[in-house]
Amino acid sequence: MTMATVPRGPWDVEHYQGLGLYFYLPEVSEVVPGTARVRVEGRGEMLMFGSYSYLGLIRHPAIDRAAQEAIAKYGTGTNGVRLLAGTLPLHRELEESIAAFKGTEAAIAFASGYMANISTISALLDRHDTVICDKLDHASIVDGCLLSGAKMVRFRHNDLGHLEERLAQANPERQRMVIVDGVYSMDGDIADLPGIRALCDRYGARLMVDEAHSLGVLGATGTGIEEHFGMGPEAVDIKMGTFSKSIPSVGGFVAGSAEMITALKHKARGFIYSAAIPPASAAASIAALQVIRDEPERVRALQEKFAYFRDRLAAAGFELLASRAAIAPIVCGADELATRLMMHCVENGIFVQAILPPVVPVGSSRLRATVTATHTIEEIDHGVEVLTEGARKLGII
Numbered sequence: 056m057t058m059a060t061v062p063r064g065p066w067d068v069e070h071y072q073g074l075g076l077y078f079y080l081p082e083v084s085e086v087v088p089g090t091a092r093v094r095v096e097g098r099g100e101m102l103m104f105g106s107y108s109y110l111g112l113i114r115h116p117a118i119d120r121a122a123q124e125a126i127a128k129y130g131t132g133t134n135g136v137r138l139l140a141g142t143l144p145l146h147r148e149l150e151e152s153i154a155a156f157k158g159t160e161a162a163i164a165f166a167s168g169y170m171a172n173i174s175t176i177s178a179l180l181d182r183h184d185t186v187i188c189d190k191l192d193h194a195s196i197v198d199g200c201l202l203s204g205a206k207m208v209r210f211r212h213n214d215l216g217h218l219e220e221r222l223a224q225a226n227p228e229r230q231r232m233v234i235v236d237g238v239y240s241m242d243g244d245i246a247d248l249p250g251i252r253a254l255c256d257r258y259g260a261r262l263m264v265d266e267a268h269s270l271g272v273l274g275a276t277g278t279g280i281e282e283h284f285g286m287g288p289e290a291v292d293i294k295m296g297t298f299s300k301s302i303p304s305v306g307g308f309v310a311g312s313a314e315m316i317t318a319l320k321h322k323a324r325g326f327i328y329s330a331a332i333p334p335a336s337a338a339a340s341i342a343a344l345q346v347i348r349d350e351p352e353r354v355r356a357l358q359e360k361f362a363y364f365r366d367r368l369a370a371a372g373f374e375l376l377a378s379r380a381a382i383a384p385i386v387c388g389a390d391e392l393a394t395r396l397m398m399h400c401v402e403n404g405i406f407v408q409a410i411l412p413p414v415v416p417v418g419s420s421r422l423r424a425t426v427t428a429t430h431t432i433e434e435i436d437h438g439v440e441v442l443t444e445g446a447r448k449l450g451i452i
């Protein structure tokens with residue numbers, strides 16, 4: 056009997072290993088508190104330009120302390136799924152905190168952002184409904200739509216004319232839902248919330264926004280996309296986000312009306328059939344929301360440093376798409392160009408990752424470069440210099 060062949064992933068691992076361009080699953084063994092510096096196994100100290108921790112809150116003393124206290128009080132796990140014996144007072148507190156942060160009646164917490172998306176979308180829609188997604192929506196949104204069985208259609212990225220066509224084509228007798236990302240994770244551009252909301256109102260559609268990359272990033276106090284556009288909480292019906300990016304923990308949430316959240320707590324399969332967030336992670340998320348409230352200067356620092364980073368990259372001649380928030384996509388084109396530029400950076404002490412298809416469209420391979428509130432201007436200058444030198448050598452700019 057012959058063994059079944061192991062299916063290959065989308066990346067040609069041996070090819071990149073052979074070329075010395077394989078920087079996969081590097082192990083970050085230390086985050087130097089309050090800085091953008093990290094230690095990486097086998098490479099020593101590096102400057103981080105690839106983090107999701109946009110506000111630089113990993114190792115924040117109040118957040119670490121809250122997690123330690125939660126372990127001292129509750130231990131490391133829960134008695135199971137939320138629905139049965141797994142709910143702690145911390146889960147209620149976390150849900151109240153996120154509802155207050157997003158200005159909604161209620162919220163529900165899941166074990167991850169991925170779980171929040173697939174569970175919520177599949178609970179709220181069925182096969183008679185239509186769900187309309189931006190072409191660049193995150194994979195967890197796509198998976199949730201597929202799982203729901205609803206008719207799924209997509210519109211060209213941030214193209215409101217195309218969204219309107221899609222809305223007009225959808226069955227008006229059944230539910231229509233539009234789902235977008237607040238900030239697009241690989242492009243760094245922002246959904247046109249005022250325009251999308253107006254179209255949803257015109258066609259009676261519900262609007263869900265994934266704020267994985269906009270929470271802590273957009274708005275003067277970091278509460279997200281509504282604040283960025285000067286709109287109230289009612290601008291988004293279903294507010295989804297994660298506790299794993301600006302908030303240095305793990306978990307996901309949905310915030311909205313009390314009626315919807317009650318329905319999700321009785322129907323969302325990822326809530327009912329999967330483990331509760333562990334105590335340390337729930338406590339860390341609660342503390343991080345408080346830190347964002349108490350230290351709004353971090354949000355301002357992130358926004359100013361990102362604008363500086365972006366301007367410097369643009370002046371050096373990089374193609375940055377329509378990026379406006381936290382993420383600078385340094386588009387290189389061919390996969391190998393992106394991986395070569397990444398290795399040039401890595402060899403010069405800059406931690407940044409190449410993003411290849413299928414995560415981004417073929418021919419648009421890129422570095423996903425980010426800055427955080429904790430970078431210094433000198434560090435940003437240095438990062439830009441290393442990137443510029445590598446990109447010139449490779450003919451990217």
Ligand SMILES: Cc1ncc(COP(=O)(O)O)c(C=O)c1O
Binds near residue numbers: 168193195268298
């Ligand atoms: C836009 C977006 N939504 C959802 C997720 C999933 O969140 P989590 O990592 O908490 O599962 C991610 C994760 O990268 C994301 O970028």
